[in-house]
Amino acid sequence: MRQHLTRRARDERGLSFVFVGLGFTAFVAATTLAIDVGMFMGARSQAQNSADAGALAGATALAVNSFTDHTASGPAIESALTAARANKVIGQVVSVGAADVEFLTNPAGLQNRVKVTVYRTNARSNSVPTLMGQLFGVARVDVLATATAEASPANAETCVKPFTIPDKWIEKQDPGGWAPDSTFDLYDNKGNTLANPDVYVGPDDAQNYTGYNADRDKGLEITLKANNSTNITSSFYNPYDLPGSVGASDYRNNIATCNSALIHPGDTLPPENGNMVGPTKQGMADLIALDPDAYWDSTCNCVQGSNYPAGRSPRIVVIPVYDPVAYANGAQHGKNITLTFTNFLGFFLEPLTGAGEVKGRVTPVAGLVDGNAGPAPAAAFPYVIRLVQ
Numbered sequence: 063m064r065q066h067l068t069r070r071a072r073d074e075r076g077l078s079f080v081f082v083g084l085g086f087t088a089f090v091a092a093t094t095l096a097i098d099v100g101m102f103m104g105a106r107s108q109a110q111n112s113a114d115a116g117a118l119a120g121a122t123a124l125a126v127n128s129f130t131d132h133t134a135s136g137p138a139i140e141s142a143l144t145a146a147r148a149n150k151v152i153g154q155v156v157s158v159g160a161a162d163v164e165f166l167t168n169p170a171g172l173q174n175r176v177k178v179t180v181y182r183t184n185a186r187s188n189s190v191p192t193l194m195g196q197l198f199g200v201a202r203v204d205v206l207a208t209a210t211a212e213a214s215p216a217n218a219e220t221c222v223k224p225f226t227i228p229d230k231w232i233e234k235q236d237p238g239g240w241a242p243d244s245t246f247d248l249y250d251n252k253g254n255t256l257a258n259p260d261v262y263v264g265p266d267d268a269q270n271y272t273g274y275n276a277d278r279d280k281g282l283e284i285t286l287k288a289n290n291s292t293n294i295t296s297s298f299y300n301p302y303d304l305p306g307s308v309g310a311s312d313y314r315n316n317i318a319t320c321n322s323a324l325i326h327p328g329d330t331l332p333p334e335n336g337n338m339v340g341p342t343k344q345g346m347a348d349l350i351a352l353d354p355d356a357y358w359d360s361t362c363n364c365v366q367g368s369n370y371p372a373g374r375s376p377r378i379v380v381i382p383v384y385d386p387v388a389y390a391n392g393a394q395h396g397k398n399i400t401l402t403f404t405n406f407l408g409f410f411l412e413p414l415t416g417a418g419e420v421k422g423r424v425t426p427v428a429g430l431v432d433g434n435a436g437p438a439p440a441a442a443f444p445y446v447i448r449l450v451q
Contacts, residue, residue, distance in 0.1 A: 101190070102203060105205045109205050111149050113146065113179065115146055118209075120163060121175070121211035126373060157186035162181075168212060171268065177210040179206060181204075182206065185204075213446075216406075217432055222323070223380060224302055225381065226383060226384045227383055229274060240296070243295060247259060262387050264405075268439075274383060283421060284422060284423075301313060313345070325382060333401060352376040356368040375410070380407070380409070384403055406442075406443050408425040408444070409423070429444025
């Protein structure tokens with residue numbers, strides 16, 4: 063018996079089952095822990111998607127609706143919150159409120175950035191539960207993400223219409239200030255500089271720029287009229303030749319459709335010779351017919367009734383605006399007129415009147431970033447929405 067017990071004590075048969083059992087337990091634990099880690103990585107990625115979506119939506123609302131309305135019920139915050147909450151993290155809506163949306167300035171000093179932070183944390187009572195972590199005393203983990211988007215100034219446009227109007231200026235001759243029928247005056251009828259000339263500052267100087275502003279001028283109605291003189295009047299348009307185009311047929315087609323040529327601030331293009339009143343009205347009528355039910359709603363100061371997504375109506379066109387000083391220095395001194403573009407204008411076309419007048423409303427418009435061109439003017443009218451952080 064004693065020998066039998068000794069032999070049993072020294073017998074190692076079956077010990078492998080112990081090691082296999084322990085190894086299997088460790089394997090299951092590691093596998094389950096890997097599931098936890100994978101879930102956390104997925105949660106982090108989803109949280110980042112949520113923050114990105116919120117920041118991009120907020121920046122878009124800044125550009126399209128209002129750069130100045132930072133209230134909790136304003137379009138920027140509401141858009142940011144709606145977009146962020148629409149992107150769930152592990153099947154649950156993130157915690158994000160108005161206080162989690164911040165408005166930041168870019169390096170040029172423009173407050174055109176939106177920062178959004180989303181949470182699934184213990185402090186917000188919505189932290190992410192673990193699987194294997196609970197065996198190690200970690201029942202839940204915190205996941206949060208932040209993103210910053212910017213309504214960046216654009217340095218290029220495409221589908222630009224082949225006529226241009228002067229950029230806005232500070233009106234010194236009329237006590238009532240600038241109006242859609244104001245005339246830009248630098249010189250008297252003898253070519254001498256006026257004692258108190260009108261003032262134009264271009265968009266490179268963001269703090270002093272006198273031109274059109276997408277926020278301030280949104281909804282401003284302008285009646286476009288053919289310019290039959292050398293006068294620089296706010297609503298008088300000058301036809302010009304887009305690259306590769308010339309003549310009335312090309313001109314009308316460039317209004318009715320999209321000319322893909324890239325146009326930049328600082329470009330100077332030749333005026334179109336001849337009377338383009340008829341082709342202008344015909345091209346405009348073609349555009350209006352593409353989205354006949356769209357209209358400008360003064361209540362929301364926006365386009366309603368369109369058959370296209372918001373901001374995509376073909377009746378929202380891009381018009382370049384030219385430097386009135388360069389024009390005046392040419393035309394007033396017997397030289398050829400100079401159409402040097404300084405910025406662009408978003409313009410919603412209203413129905414043509416019986417007199418055939420072309421009216422429209424100033425509206426925000428998206429632009430492009432051309433990596434082969436120079437930097438965008440600091441106060442560029444068109445915007446590009448992009449993540450910066």
